[in-house]
Amino acid sequence: MPQDTQAAAIREKETGRLEAFSDGVFAIAMTLLALELKVPHFDAGGNMADRLISGLTNQWPSYFAFVTSFFTVLIMWVHHHAIFRLVKGVDATLLFTNGFLLMLVTVVPFPTAVVAEYLRTPAAGVACTLYSGFFVLIGIAFIVLLRAAFRPAVLDPDASTATIARLRKSYRLGPPLYLAATVAAPFSPWLAMGICTALWIVWAATTREC
Amino acid sequence: MPQDTQAAAIREKETGRLEAFSDGVFAIAMTLLALELKVPHFDAGGNMADRLISGLTNQWPSYFAFVTSFFTVLIMWVHHHAIFRLVKGVDATLLFTNGFLLMLVTVVPFPTAVVAEYLRTPAAGVACTLYSGFFVLIGIAFIVLLRAAFRPAVLDPDASTATIARLRKSYRLGPPLYLAATVAAPFSPWLAMGICTALWIVWAATTREC
Amino acid sequence: MPQDTQAAAIREKETGRLEAFSDGVFAIAMTLLALELKVPHFDAGGNMADRLISGLTNQWPSYFAFVTSFFTVLIMWVHHHAIFRLVKGVDATLLFTNGFLLMLVTVVPFPTAVVAEYLRTPAAGVACTLYSGFFVLIGIAFIVLLRAAFRPAVLDPDASTATIARLRKSYRLGPPLYLAATVAAPFSPWLAMGICTALWIVWAATTREC
Amino acid sequence: MPQDTQAAAIREKETGRLEAFSDGVFAIAMTLLALELKVPHFDAGGNMADRLISGLTNQWPSYFAFVTSFFTVLIMWVHHHAIFRLVKGVDATLLFTNGFLLMLVTVVPFPTAVVAEYLRTPAAGVACTLYSGFFVLIGIAFIVLLRAAFRPAVLDPDASTATIARLRKSYRLGPPLYLAATVAAPFSPWLAMGICTALWIVWAATTREC
Numbered sequence: 062m063p064q065d066t067q068a069a070a071i072r073e074k075e076t077g078r079l080e081a082f083s084d085g086v087f088a089i090a091m092t093l094l095a096l097e098l099k100v101p102h103f104d105a106g107g108n109m110a111d112r113l114i115s116g117l118t119n120q121w122p123s124y125f126a127f128v129t130s131f132f133t134v135l136i137m138w139v140h141h142h143a144i145f146r147l148v149k150g151v152d153a154t155l156l157f158t159n160g161f162l163l164m165l166v167t168v169v170p171f172p173t174a175v176v177a178e179y180l181r182t183p184a185a186g187v188a189c190t191l192y193s194g195f196f197v198l199i200g201i202a203f204i205v206l207l208r209a210a211f212r213p214a215v216l217d218p219d220a221s222t223a224t225i226a227r228l229r230k231s232y233r234l235g236p237p238l239y240l241a242a243t244v245a246a247p248f249s250p251w252l253a254m255g256i257c258t259a260l261w262i263v264w265a266a267t268t269r270e271c
Numbered sequence: 272m273p274q275d276t277q278a279a280a281i282r283e284k285e286t287g288r289l290e291a292f293s294d295g296v297f298a299i300a301m302t303l304l305a306l307e308l309k310v311p312h313f314d315a316g317g318n319m320a321d322r323l324i325s326g327l328t329n330q331w332p333s334y335f336a337f338v339t340s341f342f343t344v345l346i347m348w349v350h351h352h353a354i355f356r357l358v359k360g361v362d363a364t365l366l367f368t369n370g371f372l373l374m375l376v377t378v379v380p381f382p383t384a385v386v387a388e389y390l391r392t393p394a395a396g397v398a399c400t401l402y403s404g405f406f407v408l409i410g411i412a413f414i415v416l417l418r419a420a421f422r423p424a425v426l427d428p429d430a431s432t433a434t435i436a437r438l439r440k441s442y443r444l445g446p447p448l449y450l451a452a453t454v455a456a457p458f459s460p461w462l463a464m465g466i467c468t469a470l471w472i473v474w475a476a477t478t479r480e481c
Numbered sequence: 482m483p484q485d486t487q488a489a490a491i492r493e494k495e496t497g498r499l500e501a502f503s504d505g506v507f508a509i510a511m512t513l514l515a516l517e518l519k520v521p522h523f524d525a526g527g528n529m530a531d532r533l534i535s536g537l538t539n540q541w542p543s544y545f546a547f548v549t550s551f552f553t554v555l556i557m558w559v560h561h562h563a564i565f566r567l568v569k570g571v572d573a574t575l576l577f578t579n580g581f582l583l584m585l586v587t588v589v590p591f592p593t594a595v596v597a598e599y600l601r602t603p604a605a606g607v608a609c610t611l612y613s614g615f616f617v618l619i620g621i622a623f624i625v626l627l628r629a630a631f632r633p634a635v636l637d638p639d640a641s642t643a644t645i646a647r648l649r650k651s652y653r654l655g656p657p658l659y660l661a662a663t664v665a666a667p668f669s670p671w672l673a674m675g676i677c678t679a680l681w682i683v684w685a686a687t688t689r690e691c
Numbered sequence: 692m693p694q695d696t697q698a699a700a701i702r703e704k705e706t707g708r709l710e711a712f713s714d715g716v717f718a719i720a721m722t723l724l725a726l727e728l729k730v731p732h733f734d735a736g737g738n739m740a741d742r743l744i745s746g747l748t749n750q751w752p753s754y755f756a757f758v759t760s761f762f763t764v765l766i767m768w769v770h771h772h773a774i775f776r777l778v779k780g781v782d783a784t785l786l787f788t789n790g791f792l793l794m795l796v797t798v799v800p801f802p803t804a805v806v807a808e809y810l811r812t813p814a815a816g817v818a819c820t821l822y823s824g825f826f827v828l829i830g831i832a833f834i835v836l837l838r839a840a841f842r843p844a845v846l847d848p849d850a851s852t853a854t855i856a857r858l859r860k861s862y863r864l865g866p867p868l869y870l871a872a873t874v875a876a877p878f879s880p881w882l883a884m885g886i887c888t889a890l891w892i893v894w895a896a897t898t899r900e901c
Contacts, residue, residue, distance in 0.1 A: 078714065084288065085718035088295035091377060092303060093722065098381040100388050113394040135370045153898040160765045167725040174730045184743040268363040298505035301587060302513065308591040310598050323604040345580045478573040504708065508715035511797060512723065518801040520808050533814040537821065555790045688783040
């Protein structure tokens with residue numbers, strides 16, 4: 062193999078391994094979200110069937126938080142995918158900005174569980190502030206990743222400037238919208254969760270390619 | 272590389288990444304099912320060996336629910352595989368219908384744990400209604416995925432119409448059969464679980480290719 | 482692409498996907514084993530540092546059971562690998578015998594946790610019978626998989642008969658040796674665990690290729 | 692295919708499968724770290740919002756231990772990657788030294804959880820000794836893996852001797868530095884954790900290629 066082709070093959074393999082690793086982290090984080098769905102327990106006595114029904118239905122904040130987080134992480138995976146399609150090499154900067162994002166992804170089940178537990182209590186405002194604020198952080202991590210990915214050192218030279226500009230623009234929306242939810246959360250936890258829900262639905266509806 | 276071949280290669284890679292991601296979610300969900308098998312605990316006193324034996328054997332609903340769910344998800348993985356073999360590209364519709372199915376797959380350990388916990392209690396009817404009803408939902412998600420996969424935009428143009436027709440037909444059976452189990456569950460939880468068990472055995476026995 | 486080459490490529494891809502899926506299940510099951518290592522808890526009071534030290538050292542049955550199970554599953558992964566290297570296609574029989582083995586692999590953390598919990602109690606005999614007996618079952622599942630893999634329908638026609646004969650022979654040893662451990666367990670739990678430990682060490686030491 | 696090329700292809704595939712398997716274990720271990728972040732619980736009464744805030748902030752040792760372990764394992768993954776890029780084949784020795792390292796990787800959430808639980812108690816010294824000491828063990832496992840990987844039997848004959856020498860040298864630093872942290876831990880748990888934190892930051896900052 063001539064030197065150049067070999068180098069290209071190795072670099073492609075490197076990107077592939079980082080993508081596969083990232084996909085693994087996304088897949089595991091999404092699956093672990095479901096571990097927060099707990100079997101309802103209650104003391105014996107009374108009509109047990111009725112109590113199981115109310116135990117299951119009373120857990121709706123868990124179901125709601127689970128669905129919201131699952132689709133939000135799924136959309137993050139699609140976005141991650143869209144970025145790495147334009148990347149042709151991996152260097153230390155890209156590796157660690159990606160690692161920082163993956164760290165936040167693995168943590169998503171934690172604020173999700175806090176919302177599930179406290180959404181119907183007087184602490185709902187705190188829980189939803191944590192939840193929305195965490196996605197502000199993820200939005201920022203995505204912008205940092207975008208900057209790292211679009212440096213000449215790793216960017217595919219054939220990547221269309223239109224695609225790059227479009228991605229850059231679309232990512233600027235995340236942090237301020239999640240910040241609005243974070244600011245609203247202490248006053249209206251439901252408005253905050255509504256914004257988080259609306260965001261993944263809008264993103265899902267407007268995803269063109271993947 | 273000529274433009275056409277390159278486009279084909281990229282698209283194939285895209286499908287591959289979505290398949291690998293889906294496989295990861297299936298594999299993790301199947302492995303997490305086993306987390307519901309808990310070490311029996313009891314207060315000290317009496318013959319401890321005898322108590323461990325009865326603790327282990329009394330957990331048979333857990334073992335039964337685990338085996339049923341494991342093979343049902345395994346068969347879902349085979350079906351998922353059969354669909355994606357006919358797909359040559361990924362678009363947003365396919366991505367999100369697939370994502371919806373994956374979300375349900377990650378949740379399977381939850382109704383499984385509810386059945387394991389309540390199968391021998393007066394709440395068995397509720398637990399088995401939840402379990403069977405959940406597979407009605409998964410059956411519907413599969414039909415939606417089938418529709419999304421067999422659109423001209425993503426379908427392999429070389430896919431045989433006979434195979435497509437066969438798949439379409441076979442998927443129509445799932446929801447009504449699981450619905451029958453769901454309707455039967457409140458009256459006879461065991462009939463419901465029997466139908467769910469019979470279904471995966473019949474599907475396993477009739478799988479020709481994979 | 483000529484029809485034959487294309488068919489070969491598709492079949493190879495199929496084997497690859499089944500192998501990748503199986504690897505995922507092995508990797509997750511091995512990682513979940515470590516979840517059984519629990520942080521020691523104790524009531525406040527006394528010298529807390531001393532109590533944490535004794536809490537950590539008193540957990541040695543957990544560490545021992547973890548190491549034994551980890552390497553046993555690692556060796557199972559190597560064996561699984563050795564079998565699938567000789568396989569060129571996948572059919573329903575191979576898929577479900579492999580699925581049955583994977584199901585048992587995902588369950589390994591359960592008997593491991595039972596041994597960790599009860600090894601130093603009067604119920605050690607029961608725990609070790611369960612543990613050894615479970616590996617008898619896995620040994621049988623491997624023999625069934627071997628039979629499924631070495632049918633002409635899926636076997637690589639170029640597979641050397643010497644390799645096949647060697648694999649067949651080596652797999653016959655597992656079930657009787659684990660059965661000996663199972664029979665010994667009620668009388669001497671330690672002899673049973675010693676056999677299980679000796680087995681993975683001998684297998685690791687005698688693995689030539691992988 | 693000529694015999695030689697075929698052998699090379701098979702061997703490369705083998706390395707790929709071992710790498711993918713190792714990546715899976717790394718990804719799962721890193722994701723499971725986040726399971727140690729628990730939802731704070733407290734008795735009802737008082738201002739619930741305030742109590743959730745203090746419950747969340749009081750858990751900072753968990754967050755700190757999580758971040759330190761996450762990035763340390765991420766860097767281990769990069770190092771693992773750097774070693775396997777120079778490897779062209781797999782034999783039993785490499786397989787089991789790699790397996791030993793993977794076993795330690797899966798255990799990382801355990802000392803992490805011990806530090807998270809006891810960092811602010813009188814048992815902090817014990818917890819941090821365990822934590823730092825565990826990374827001494829991992830550092831040694833890496834040196835053993837390096838020796839196994841750089842034997843002529845599996846080393847890529849084209850691997851540059853300069854790269855090999857550089858890797859060998861850089862790995863010698865890990866065990867003594869973690870040993871220093873381990874020795875310091877009983878006297879100053881914070882110094883120990885500071886060394887562990889400084890180490891991953893320095894490694895991240897000095898990673899050139901990946």
